[in-house]
Amino acid sequence: xxxxxxxxxxxxxxRRGIGKSLLRLYxxxxxxxxxxxxxxxxxxxxxxxxxxxxxLISAWPADLPDNxxxxxxxxxxxxxxxxTQLRLPTAAKMDRVDLxxxxxxxxxxxxxxxxLVTIHDLIPLDMPQGRPSQELKxxxxxxxxxxxxxxxxxxxxxxxxxxxVSDHGLRPERGSVxxxxxTLGEHTIDIARVDEIVRRYGIDRSYLLHFGAAxxxxxxxxxxxxxxxxxxxYRKPWRLLIVGLDKxxxxxxxRLAAALGVTRDLRLAGFVPENxxxxxxxxxxxxxxxxxxxxxxxxxxxxxxxxxxxxxxDTTSLPEVTGGDLSxxxxxxxxxPGRATALANAITSLMxxxxxxxxxxxxxxxxxxNYDWRRSTxxxxxxxxxxxxxRSGRTAAA
Numbered sequence: 457x458x459x460x461x462x463x464x465x466x467x468x469x470x471r472r473g474i475g476k477s478l479l480r481l482y483x484x485x486x487x488x489x490x491x492x493x494x495x496x497x498x499x500x501x502x503x504x505x506x507x508x509x510x511x512l513i514s515a516w517p518a519d520l521p522d523n524x525x526x527x528x529x530x531x532x533x534x535x536x537x538x539x540t541q542l543r544l545p546t547a548a549k550m551d552r553v554d555l556x557x558x559x560x561x562x563x564x565x566x567x568x569x570x571x572l573v574t575i576h577d578l579i580p581l582d583m584p585q586g587r588p589s590q591e592l593k594x595x596x597x598x599x600x601x602x603x604x605x606x607x608x609x610x611x612x613x614x615x616x617x618x619x620x621v622s623d624h625g626l627r628p629e630r631g632s633v634x635x636x637x638x639t640l641g642e643h644t645i646d647i648a649r650v651d652e653i654v655r656r657y658g659i660d661r662s663y664l665l666h667f668g669a670a671x672x673x674x675x676x677x678x679x680x681x682x683x684x685x686x687x688x689x690y691r692k693p694w695r696l697l698i699v700g701l702d703k704x705x706x707x708x709x710x711r712l713a714a715a716l717g718v719t720r721d722l723r724l725a726g727f728v729p730e731n732x733x734x735x736x737x738x739x740x741x742x743x744x745x746x747x748x749x750x751x752x753x754x755x756x757x758x759x760x761x762x763x764x765x766x767x768x769x770d771t772t773s774l775p776e777v778t779g780g781d782l783s784x785x786x787x788x789x790x791x792x793p794g795r796a797t798a799l800a801n802a803i804t805s806l807m808x809x810x811x812x813x814x815x816x817x818x819x820x821x822x823x824x825x826n827y828d829w830r831r832s833t834x835x836x837x838x839x840x841x842x843x844x845x846x847r848s849g850r851t852a853a854a
Contacts, residue, residue, distance in 0.1 A: 457489065457844065460553035460569070462544060463496035465560050466520065470727065473754045474576060477612075477636045478559050479519065484833035486521035495551055496526045497544055527551075537594050540564055545571075554844040562598040563606060572843045573602040574610045577751025577773075578619055583673050599624055607846040608839060612636050612752040613773035634836050636752050637829035638761050653735045658723045663695040664803065665740035665764070667755055668724075670705040673748040675769075678796055680709060682746075684716035685800035690807050691721050696744075699725045699736065738762035741813060742806055745769070746793040753777045757827050760787065760820035765813040767802045769793040779823050782812075787819035 461482070465475035482494065520526070529547050531539040541564045548556040549568040556567070559574040580587055580595045602609050603626040610632050611617040617633050620626040654663075664683075668676040676698060683696050696718075701709065706724045713719045728736055737743065743759040745768040753774045759766045768774045770781070770790035780786030789806065791798040806813050 457492040457840065458552070458554045459492065459494045459840065460548040460551060460556040461494050461496050462540075462556075462558045462560065462562075463498045463524075463526070464500075466496065467498040467500040467517065467526075473636075473752070474560050477754065480637065480829055481833060481836060482524070483519075483521050484829045485837060486523045488830070488833055489837055490523065492523060494521070494524050495548075495553060496520070496524045497529050497547055498526060499530060499539065500528070502528050540594075541566065545569070555840055557840075558602075562594065563602050565597060565601045565605065567601075567605055567607075570607040570843050570846045571605075572608045572610060572840065573598075573606045574612075575599065575602055575616060575620060575751075576612055577616055577749065578623075579673060579749050579751070582749050585672065602626075606630075608632065608843040610634050610836070610839060613776055615773040615776055616751045632835070632839050634832050634839070635827055636754055636757070637827045637832055638757055638824070650735050650739050653732050654739055657697055657699070657725050657736070659695050659697055661693060661695055662741050663697045663723075663739075664742045664744050665737060666696065666698045666744040668698040668701045668705065668709070670702060673750075675746045675748055675793055676701075676705070676709060677712060678746060678793065678799065679744055680712055680716065680718065680722065682796040682799035682803065683722065684718045685796060686804050686807075690804050691718075694741075694807060695721060695723055697723045697725065697736075697740070699728045701726060733758075734762060737764055740764050742767060742803070744799070744803065745774075746791060746799055747772075747774065748793050750774055756788065757824055760817075760824040763817040763821065765789075765806055765816040766820060767791060767799070767806065779819075779826075782816060782819070785819075787816060787823040789816070 465471065465478055468475055485492065529543055531543040540562055545556065545564045545566050545568055553569055556569050556571045558571065561576055563571060563573040580592055584592055603620055603624045608630055609620065609626055612635050614633050617631045620631055621628050666676065666679045668674060701724055709724055713722045737758055742765045743755060745755055745766065747769055749772050751773055756766055756768060756777050766778065766788040768778060768788050768790060770792055775790055778786045778788035781790040782788065789802045791802050
């Protein structure tokens, strides 16, 4: 099998959830199918390069699988998304790949080789506020192309797959669910480093953790507002640590915290180095993750893996990942993400009840068994084999 991969998220300087999960999927795939080859198309200018029959070969990140052949391709004067729409499918056709995998919500409308598209979420359509109109148009076109022309579509959650079927015309037999697994990699909690790392983030007592962002859907403002609603006598022995903020967002949230009177009980920080993440998450008593919309919810299963209690939203894919609310046998407390009072009440209840936190962590550990990369990778490999046999999306739908 020879796969062409849109690998731009793998070459990003700071990988987010999609890039981390894509890397783990292909690492597992390389182990399970060592004879398969992957041409990794990207746009990161090579630091050092040499000519070959395949074009420019870039010095690739050290963690890419051995069966990867990175290929730097570019579209000078790129307009109208020409790299995705023309350069990528042309390269795949010229390289005679068996399958082109577009793993990050976007795909070309022209598909000269069997194309498998991963649609993680429909967030740009559900929350278009503040997004450039051209970006939204391209996203809509990609969703339409994936649902009507691609040989197959993969989603990390049943929620997203069902939305594509009900709202965008995806034929059910062409949509598959391949859930993500744990992406903390080989990093484990290093007890010897915990105190030093926690002190570095200004934490001197038990704390709650929130992965913040400038994006409205991450609900960072709502988390701070809920924190201010927690009674001071309950808040006093705790800290709220919010990480992942760029400087403008950190400045904005600092002003909000001051206005709400919670500056002393709050710590705001930038991005956490990958090696620090297990310690930061594993030392937290709770993960506060009231996102407004998610296609999966990777931090939740990372919290399960580090025995951290989870409070998250009762919407989109998140109840699917947790298995429901604690009261229904699930592994998290679920709250309406737009109600700061409900979130404040959930936080207070776990602060006051260590036995309830322990029950959540026990259930989270059990729930983690549903997210096994080897099982997901084997399913993905079977999908790739079936998709490669199809000449086009019209063949798949016939």
